[in-house]
Amino acid sequence: VGCDRSKNLVDICGEKNFQAFVCDALSVPIRSGSCDACISIAVIHHFSTAERRLATIRELVRLLRPGGMALIYVWAMEQEYKNQKSKYLKEKNASKDKDEEINTGMAQRPLCDQMPDSSSQDSACSDRLPDDSKDEDCDAKPVADSRLPVHTNRTSFHSQDLLVPWHLKGSTKKKGENSDTVSFPAGSKEQQELSPVFHRYYHVFCEGELEAACRSLDGVRVQKSYYDQGNWCVVLEKL
DSSP: OOSSSHHHHHHHHHHEEEOOEETTTTTSSSSSTOOOEEEESOOOGGOOSSHHHHHHHHHHHHHEEEEEEEEEEEEEOOOTTTTEOHHHHHGGSSOHHHHTOOHHHEEEOTTTTTEEEEEEGTTOOOOOOSSSSSOOTOOOOOSSSOOOBBBTTOOSSOEEEEEEEEEEETTTTTTTTTTTTTTOOOTTTHHHHHHHHEEEEEEBBOHHHHHHHHHHHHEEEEEEEHHHHHTTEEEEEEE
């Protein structure tokens, strides 16, 4: 059984005969202790405070039966780890044309829409806001003023709290048109109108941060904590 905040994504699951419903990760309408396993992929890094991020983990634990397991993935601050660049950074030199071919169909993919290797996170058309924290390590501090920095696609992170541009390609196509019907110069006003940009909040996790949050909860054992292609991951067990 799947759940998501987005009705459109849940509708896609229904069309594929998967069981899914709309809900909030902070309040899942499933009985306590009724799940053998829970998976949270690329969700918790969208919550804007440490308290809310911890609450989502607590909600996962509530759903599990004793002995049940949960797998959690969040985006990592460290996109280069043990001298190895993540797939996200490695794809920086990918074909520009490939990035520009993204359409609304790609934007609807339930896992790739938030995973670091999604080319839909291209930020070529976005102006960067001032970034007051330029630390390269995990001592990065929140931005002092109310504005969050806008991340530049396929680059290292300079702040733990930031906005990642989402380009919705082809959203204003007329019925019967295909993606090749209309073409405007990159960066032009017409192209920007055809490709609106939305900014999504992310809190990228430092090494040990997700594990520490899980260990702070009662009745939980962290079975495994690891790094996987630009993500911090934890497998936990409910005692």
